[in-house]
Amino acid sequence: MSTCSVIEVPGICGSGTLICDDIVELVEAGKDIESAYWELVVKDIQDTCKLLELIYNETDGEDGHVSLAVSPKLANDTKGTIEAAKWLHNMVGSPCVYMKIPATDESISSMKEVISLGISVNATLIFCLPKYEAVIDAYLDGLESCGMTDLSKVSSAAAFYISRVDVTLDKKLEQIGTTEALDLKGKGAVAQAVLAYQLYQKKFSGPRWERLENRGAKKQRLMWASTNVKNPSYPDTFYVNSLIGPDTISTLPVQVLQAFMDHGILSRTLDAKVSEAQDIYNAIEKLGIDWSSVGSELEHEVLDSFTKSFDNVLECMQKKAMNIYSFQKHV
Numbered sequence: 001m002s003t004c005s006v007i008e009v010p011g012i013c014g015s016g017t018l019i020c021d022d023i024v025e026l027v028e029a030g031k032d033i034e035s036a037y038w039e040l041v042v043k044d045i046q047d048t049c050k051l052l053e054l055i056y057n058e059t060d061g062e063d064g065h066v067s068l069a070v071s072p073k074l075a076n077d078t079k080g081t082i083e084a085a086k087w088l089h090n091m092v093g094s095p096c097v098y099m100k101i102p103a104t105d106e107s108i109s110s111m112k113e114v115i116s117l118g119i120s121v122n123a124t125l126i127f128c129l130p131k132y133e134a135v136i137d138a139y140l141d142g143l144e145s146c147g148m149t150d151l152s153k154v155s156s157a158a159a160f161y162i163s164r165v166d167v168t169l170d171k172k173l174e175q176i177g178t179t180e181a182l183d184l185k186g187k188g189a190v191a192q193a194v195l196a197y198q199l200y201q202k203k204f205s206g207p208r209w210e211r212l213e214n215r216g217a218k219k220q221r222l223m224w225a226s227t228n229v230k231n232p233s234y235p236d237t238f239y240v241n242s243l244i245g246p247d248t249i250s251t252l253p254v255q256v257l258q259a260f261m262d263h264g265i266l267s268r269t270l271d272a273k274v275s276e277a278q279d280i281y282n283a284i285e286k287l288g289i290d291w292s293s294v295g296s297e298l299e300h301e302v303l304d305s306f307t308k309s310f311d312n313v314l315e316c317m318q319k320k321a322m323n324i325y326s327f328q329k330h331v
């Protein structure tokens, strides 16, 4: 199992006086709060890229990436996402940076364009197989229309969510309430992820892929997101243990990393029970649960929460800037 570094934007609200001073300085210089936010974020990401450049270079661009999300407010705006990704990529100016773009229908269209410009992408918020396939196709289409002769500097990760899928499925299975439905609780997310890996292997092999590989292209790595169990009755390493396979990335929140180091089982599980996974996937569908609808439900839910967090950060920065500014004026 290989791990790529994915660094999230820090919670500026909770940070110390130095950040507050920076905010005030930018506001005093005439920046509106959102421009000040992006300026601080770009600086943080540049500093993190410098830390990871060594890993990036040593692994020939396989690892050592830093992920920078475009504004969640652009999730349904294809052109806006393309422009934001180009601008942020240019501002950061490091090959380590991944532009993090959500897999909404509108943003999947923007991914193709962004990749064709040679910009690396972390495609996020993938909750179902049809969306995952569309993300892979955007990557392949983007690489095919990329003007660069050597494609080795462009790369991508596809963040497939796990535990949140079980939360939604489990609720639906409980509502159905039959013995068969209840037996399927806690099995759907891993089954779907196992099938996602099969899809990954199929799409990144064969003549179409080989033509790109001959131009130096890198496979888009499948990345497991949301790996911490949300249901406390499931073992804490359940998802990490179940999804170990070559060329994948596991995102590990600190408590999951500690649990895995303490009692995780390092063994190739991801393709050990493919037909069982297919049976589980079909059985859930047969009960009337539509996987794509589960995916869109989750996509809206998580995007809403990202947008709220983004607004909260801006609001919090605004308040801090105003408090400090008026305090400084009175001393």
Ligand SMILES: O=C[C@H](O)COP(=O)(O)O
Pocket: 163, 164, 224, 225, 226, 227, 228, 251
């Ligand atoms: O990057 C996203 C996280 O992996 C999401 O995890 P979560 O579902 O526990 O919030």
